[in-house]
Structures are given as structure tokens and as C-alpha cells.
Amino acid sequence: MNTTQNLCKTLLQNPSSVKSKSQAKQLHAQILRTSLPSPSLLSTILSIYSNLNLLHDSLLIFNSLPSPPTTLAWKSIIRCYTSHGLFLHSLSFFIQMLASGKYPDHNVFPSVLKSCTLMKDLRFGESVHGCIIRLGMGFDLYTCNALMNMYSKFWSLEEGGVQRFCDSKMLGGIPEPREIGKCSNSHDLPCELDERVAGIDQNGDLNQMSNILYQVNTYKKVFDEGKTSDVYSKKEKESYYLGSLRKVFEMMPKRDIVSWNTVISGNAQNGMHEDALMMVREMGNADLRPDSFTLSSVLPIFAEYVNLLKGKEIHGYAIRNGYDADVFIGSSLIDMYAKCTRVDDSCRVFYMLPQHDGISWNSIIAGCVQNGMFDEGLKFFQQMLIAKIKPNHVSFSSIMPACAHLTTLHLGKQLHGYIIRSRFDGNVFIASALVDMYAKCGNIRTARWIFDKMELYDMVSWTAMIMGYALHGHAYDAISLFKRMEVEGVKPNYVAFMAVLTACSHAGLVDEAWKYFNSMTQDYRIIPGLEHYAAVADLLGRVGRLEEAYEFISDMHIEPTGSVWSTLLAACRVHKNIELAEKVSKKLFTVDPQNIGAYVLLSNIYSAAGRWKDARKLRIAMRDKGMKKKPACSWIEIKNKVHAFVAGDKSHPYYDRINEALKVLLEQMEREGYVLDTTEVLHDVEEEQKRYLLCSHSERLAITFGIISTPAGTTIRVTKNLRVCVDCHTATKFISKIVGREIVVRDNSRFHHFKDGKCSCGDFW
């Protein structure tokens, strides 16, 4: 007897005191040296390896054990598989353990239930629950906590989807529904199980095993009469899972903080916010104080309700209890402040955190982007890469809208490359964001190409594509996609109707627009919002039904904003209706007296009609109010460089060449039949001067620059910041015909495709 042996003995009596891999190896070696270890001694070593999460070492021992393995050996290997994410193996070993005649005890169920939960295998999980009840483990604290976790996760699963792992490509094939209750009253495991399981390969079809276990453990009859869970409605599912969760919770003889946190987070994540908050209070009555887990379950509720006051209260509580350095709490706080539009506070919380993980980076990036701070979002994304945190699918879907809004196609393409290399291109969120980005950057064909390659569509991906077509004036493509979406059983929402109505308005489809507007309110019971009204009003204005548009806006059930009246005012300009324009402006100035655009528009309308006095009066009024119009500007991106032009701009280094080319172009255009429409010129000047003003429009400068600096045949993409200008529109059609190229002009988020002398919008701007 020496000290080493004594040490070994103490360690073996208290296996959890072995804290490192090297210590465990030493102990193992020592035992092998002194004697031929017994199976139980080896099992103890195995449990030590398994506690340290050493799967490989655990398996080496397990495979060397004489058969049958001990309960401890089974338990250890099952736990180790689960914590390595090898759920199929874990469950397979659990079945084999039952088959070998060993009874599972209370500390094997948490691992098994975790595997069922993460594999989303509802049926297996419920069978295990049956097994637990039968073995009298229904009162074990840890087991019950794991059960509640399982039900809360199943409850959160997407609608239409109690998704079984065997539905996935991994195993293929959906099992036939089996009969329930073959060996109902037996308290013994049926002996034929042994033989049946023996034939199953370890890596094999758990589906088959699942069915065996399912038939064996039928104490808990879940759903009635062979109806599988997949056909249950959301409501039924909710009441069922909530019921199971609460039943387990209520039956527990003793509840700890984990039990409370599990039931609180389950309710919180499934929209039962009031219940969740009530339970936090109840928890206090049970003498348990909310911990960091409780807080990060509750914070998202206040983020969703945009309740800054309550959110701050929680922040205070977190600081007082020393939880403010916790990354979980930090991410929730960043998100909460961002949802309350307090991005500055989000940043403060972010910088206060001692370290950042992927999720806290994602939270701050999403916080910036969702609040329109795109450059800041991109900056954080860059810093994340510098910090060597690998962006995941959430990072990409958060950052992509920044590229879409900034129309930085080159950045979007770079990210797309990164996405493909990281194998995230199959993700619905990312694919939808990509569709949107390409559409907003003017590449509608690439957007469609990505859309067609998607394997699965949700409402957002349909909407992104429909909106893309709407913005590009491809109304019939938009409408046919909308119909396809409805046929495929996807229910359009508020945004989807915005998209289809925008498409109608862009192409002047009045009847279709009414059809969808009525379908929205009547079939889908969606209350029309400002955007829907704006789209319809805009449409009526575009096609010249101005009075009707005026009535429509006046009859809205919500107060029309300045922007709704503005669209009508713009239409009044196009259709040259001065009386109505004055009436509309009056309304506009009352709701939005600071609207510079309204003054400019009305003044332009007066100018176009030759009422220079009225126009001047308005300009003077603007000047007196200190309002200054920003000069309209157009820009074109060539070789990743942005070239901007304002009307009459001579500062571009190639100005002379541009001017030269423009002159030649104009001559050709006039030979083709183009006539300058000088009535649209807004200044009281000579005809020749008008001509000059029109031809030096920023848009024409930008297009001409595109023609001289890109190879023949390339599409020219220009972004302009002008209000609708009839002459520009006509001119661009001529230019497209002469140079034989497609010209894409983006104006106020709307794209016009000019080709062969025609425009995609059919002149319903």
C-alpha cells in the first residue's frame, strides 16, 4: 500500500474530483499497471472520461468492456454522445441499453431527452416520457426539467412542422403511422425487443428504432386515434404542448431555479408574455430570485413590446446583481435598446461587455441595420471579421439589407461570394435577403436566378421577389408570382399586399389593384395601412384619375400623411391639373408644413403653366421660411467608383467629352423624331436657354458618361434623385434605341428599364 494507491482509491470513490484529462489518464494508467481491472472499475474510469467530455477515450473503454456493459457504462456513453451533438448515436445506445435488459435510471434521461429535443423527434421524446413515468422517474428534478425543456422546444417549432429528423435528407422517407398501444399493460420490456434491436446497425435507421421504442412505451397516449401531430393546427399544438409543460411543472415535488426558468422561457418564446411575467413574480414567492437566465428570457418580451422603461428596469436589476458583464444579458440588452430605437445605448452596452461572441456581434450589427444606420452596421461587421469571429447565417442575413439600402452591389457580391464559400446559400433568410439586395441594386435577373434556385419559399422570400418585380415595373411577373404564392398555400401578409399593389401602381393596372385591395381587406382581414392607401392613390394619380384619387385619400380611415398627398401632387403635375394641385397643396401644407418637396412641386406646376408670378411667390415664401431645396443629382457606378452629376455640372474631369457626346446624341435623337418638351422647364428664360437647361440634366450627363466609359452592349445603370420628368423619360427611350443598350434608371426606389426605345413601366410613372 503506497500513497499512489491511496490517491487512486480516493479519486475512484469520488470520480467527479478528477478535473483534467491528464489526471484521468494517469489514474487509468495506474489502474492498468497494478491489476486487471474489473468491469465496474473500468466503468468508473469510463464515467470519468465521459464527465470530461472525452468521447474517444470513453469509447475505447466501452468497446473493451465484456458484454453486457454495466448501467454506468451505458449512461456515460449516452451522455458523452449527447454532449458531442451525436444525438442519433446517443439514442441508438439508449435503445441498445434497454434491449440489453438494463433499466435506465434518473441521470440518463436528461441526456436522452436533450437528444430527442435537438433532433426534433417528437414521437421518440413522448415515448421516452412514457418510459419515465413507467419507471417512476416522473418526480426527478433533472428529468422533469429536461422534459419541460423538450415540450417548450416542440411548442416553438414552426407551424406545419413537428419536424422529425427522419423527414430530413439524412435518413429520407417518412415512416408510416404505426398503431399505438401494442403492449399496453406490460411492465416488463418485451423479450423480442432484444432480437429486433440486435439487427440494427449502430449508425443505422433510428427511424426503425424509434418505432420499436414507440411500440414498447405506450403508456402516454398522446394524440387520439392515430392522428399524427403534423396535422394538428397551431392552436391545438399550443394547447397540447403548453398543457404537457404545465402538467410536468405542476407535478414536480420540488422546483429549482432551472425549473422556473424553463417554464418562463417556454411561455415567453411562444408569445405567452403575460404568463411568463406572472411566473417571474410567482417565482419570487417561492423565494427564488431571477438570475441571468430569467432576465434573458424576459428581456426579449420588452424588446418586442418596445417598452424601454421596463427594459431599463431589467438593465438596472442586472447591474445591481452583477449580471451586466454576461454576454447573454448583453446581447438581449443590445437587442432591446435597438428595438426601442436607442442604438446609442446598444453600442454602450456592447462596448461595456468584457468579451464578444458571435451573437453579441450579430445583435449590434442587426441593431444598426434595422435602424437605418447602414454604414455603422458595415463597420461592426468588418470589426467582427477583424476580431476573428466567423460570421454565421444570422450575421449575413442581418448585414445584407445594408448593401440593399446603400445599393452597394460590389459589396453585396463580395458577401454573396463569402456566403457561397461558407455554404450558407441554402438558408431561406439569406436567400431572401440576397433576392432583395440584387433587386434593389438593379439586377432583377440575378434576383430571379437566386429565387429560382431556392428549395423552399416562405412568405418573406415570395414578398422579396414580388417587391423586386414591382420596383422594376414588371407588374405581370409580380402578379403571377403573387398568384403562385396563394396557390401554394402561403398566406400573404401586410407587406406582401404592399408589394403587389406597388406593382399594380407602377404599371397602371387599376382593376387588378382594386381586386387585391378588396381581397386584402375581405379575404385576409388585413386592415389597410398608409402604404396600401398610398399605392392605390398613387396609381389613380398616375393613370390620370385625379379626382377619384382625391376622394379616395379623403375617405381613408386613417389620417393621410404628407407623403400620400405628395404622390397626388406629383400626379397633378404630370397631368397638368392646376386647380386640384392647389387644393392638394393646401391639405399638404396643413399636415406637413415643412415639406420642401411640396413647395417645389407646386412652384414647378405654376412654372410649367407659365404662371411665373405664382411660382416666384412660392420660392420667396420658401426662402423666408429658411427652406432650401437640395439640388437634384444623379450618379452612376462604374468600376466600383461612383460618379455624381448635378444639373449643368461641369466639374467632372471628362466634362468636355461628355458634352461632346451629348451633342452628337441629341442630334441623332432629333433625327429619330425626338422633340424637346420645353414646357417642363421651370425657369422663365429664353427658348435657347431652356434647351440648354433640359439637355444638361444630371440624368443625361450620367447616362452619357456611362455610354462613353463602358464597352458597347453593357447595361447602363443610373440612379437619379429627380422627381418625375416627362422629357427625361422620353429622351432616355430614344437614347436606348440609338445606342442599342439597356438603360436602367433608378428613381426613388423605382427602376425603369429602357430598351429599344421602350420603357418597362409603359409610361405610367
Added chain:
DNA sequence: ATAGGGTTAG
């Protein structure tokens, strides 16, 4: 055994 982040918006 329990917790945090994501796509569409004239």
C-alpha cells in the same frame, strides 16, 4: 437540466 441574435416595407 435552463438563456441571447436573422430575411420582405411607395
